[in-house]
Amino acid sequence: MNETADTPPIRPLARRFPATFVWGVATSAYQIEGAAHQDGRGESIWDEFCRRPGTIRDGSSGERACDHYHLFESDLDLIASLGIKAYRFSISWPRVQPAGRGAWNEAGFGFYSRLIEGLERRGIAAHLTLYHWDLPLALQNGGGWAHRDTVHAFSTYAVEVARRFGARVASIATHNEPWVVAILGHETGVFAPGFRSRAMAMQVAHHLLLSHGLAVRAIRAAGHQTPLGIVLNQSPVQAAADSDDDRAKARLEDGMLIRWFMDPLLRDRYPDDVLAHIGEAAPRVEVGDLALIRQPLDFLGINYYTRRAVAGGQTAGARPGPVTDMGWEVYPHGLSELLTRLNRDYRLPPVFIMENGAAYKDHVVDGGVADRDRIAYLEAHIAALADALESGVDVRGYFVWSLLDNFEWADGYSKRFGIVHVDFATQRRLVKDSALWYRDFLATG
Numbered sequence: 001m002n003e004t005a006d007t008p009p010i011r012p013l014a015r016r017f018p019a020t021f022v023w024g025v026a027t028s029a030y031q032i033e034g035a036a037h038q039d040g041r042g043e044s045i046w047d048e049f050c051r052r053p054g055t056i057r058d059g060s061s062g063e064r065a066c067d068h069y070h071l072f073e074s075d076l077d078l079i080a081s082l083g084i085k086a087y088r089f090s091i092s093w094p095r096v097q098p099a100g101r102g103a104w105n106e107a108g109f110g111f112y113s114r115l116i117e118g119l120e121r122r123g124i125a126a127h128l129t130l131y132h133w134d135l136p137l138a139l140q141n142g143g144g145w146a147h148r149d150t151v152h153a154f155s156t157y158a159v160e161v162a163r164r165f166g167a168r169v170a171s172i173a174t175h176n177e178p179w180v181v182a183i184l185g186h187e188t189g190v191f192a193p194g195f196r197s198r199a200m201a202m203q204v205a206h207h208l209l210l211s212h213g214l215a216v217r218a219i220r221a222a223g224h225q226t227p228l229g230i231v232l233n234q235s236p237v238q239a240a241a242d243s244d245d246d247r248a249k250a251r252l253e254d255g256m257l258i259r260w261f262m263d264p265l266l267r268d269r270y271p272d273d274v275l276a277h278i279g280e281a282a283p284r285v286e287v288g289d290l291a292l293i294r295q296p297l298d299f300l301g302i303n304y305y306t307r308r309a310v311a312g313g314q315t316a317g318a319r320p321g322p323v324t325d326m327g328w329e330v331y332p333h334g335l336s337e338l339l340t341r342l343n344r345d346y347r348l349p350p351v352f353i354m355e356n357g358a359a360y361k362d363h364v365v366d367g368g369v370a371d372r373d374r375i376a377y378l379e380a381h382i383a384a385l386a387d388a389l390e391s392g393v394d395v396r397g398y399f400v401w402s403l404l405d406n407f408e409w410a411d412g413y414s415k416r417f418g419i420v421h422v423d424f425a426t427q428r429r430l431v432k433d434s435a436l437w438y439r440d441f442l443a444t445g
């Protein structure tokens, strides 16, 4: 006992969170499931995109990924063994509705039913995401998210999932990171479906938001009580230099990344400065669309990885200092900055951090992975989250990205985000030190 009056005991980090706080791990369907051609699954835009030469850094695809489709029981055992009580996953739309409209695929629904049952048996809460980027290819061939019909197809799919699983899951999120789908998928073209048109990207962004609103309204109208929300990727955007030009560019970038999504979701308008900037590329918005988008949210999901700096009018890379294997600056304080700012500017529903984590070059040594950088990353971000909570932001949960090393989109298998290592040749899983750290952290809460 060496505590004295002037050295107060250090409160374990986990005790800065209420007992009801949700701690989980996250994955997404295309990144882990594999079984791309099994049991009637239809093709998705990512299957097709990966076949195009030069799109994926290592020429790979999610065709096999972590083979979670077959190994899910042991993957759920892993989650349980770490004492983790919440799991975020997504449904592959083409697995349950191969053409994106019309017939349902019972074998596909069967898989998710067994997955949810496996979670129930282990006392792990299921947090379901409807759309984590794998649009049925048939819908893309009809125009995809640029086409207004896709909005209605999504709503039909969403209601069917809610009807089957709504009572068995803790939450349903409509979309994961609509900014990424719109901008990386349709403006820069580095993600599926790989278009390069700003106007298309902005129309897609509008349709994604509209489909969110329509789906939420329809699920509720059908009488389902499941908490509903959406997941946005967000970062504080800062001027790299103290110049008017950089500040103006940062403000605009903030408008594209944050306000373009938050304003319609929570205030039924698009930000004027962004509309003025994009000019002719502004989306066609029909009467009533904005009211539809602004459905009451039961929660807002936020994915946080890093901040963005704008320099010389360009979105700059990382600043000097530690970066992850993605080249993303490690900037934990950005999480509390972001959350306190959002809490000041909007009337927020309860917030869940639905993704946070880091890729590092891991090394398997003596049957283990001593991923100290990842542990430091997670610990620092959880501390920043505690700061946000203590300053009054209503944060209810946090999910580590990701349970498993997996198919990291255009980076293929070259980036490892898991707290569990995957040997993709043998599909062997190996718990990294970060997973053990998370287990011990949770045990002190």
Ligand code: FCB
Pocket: 028, 031, 176, 177, 180, 233, 303, 355, 401, 408, 409, 417
């Ligand atoms: C997010 C995605 C997730 C994963 C992480 C690293 O943008 O939602 O699927 O790729 O980044």
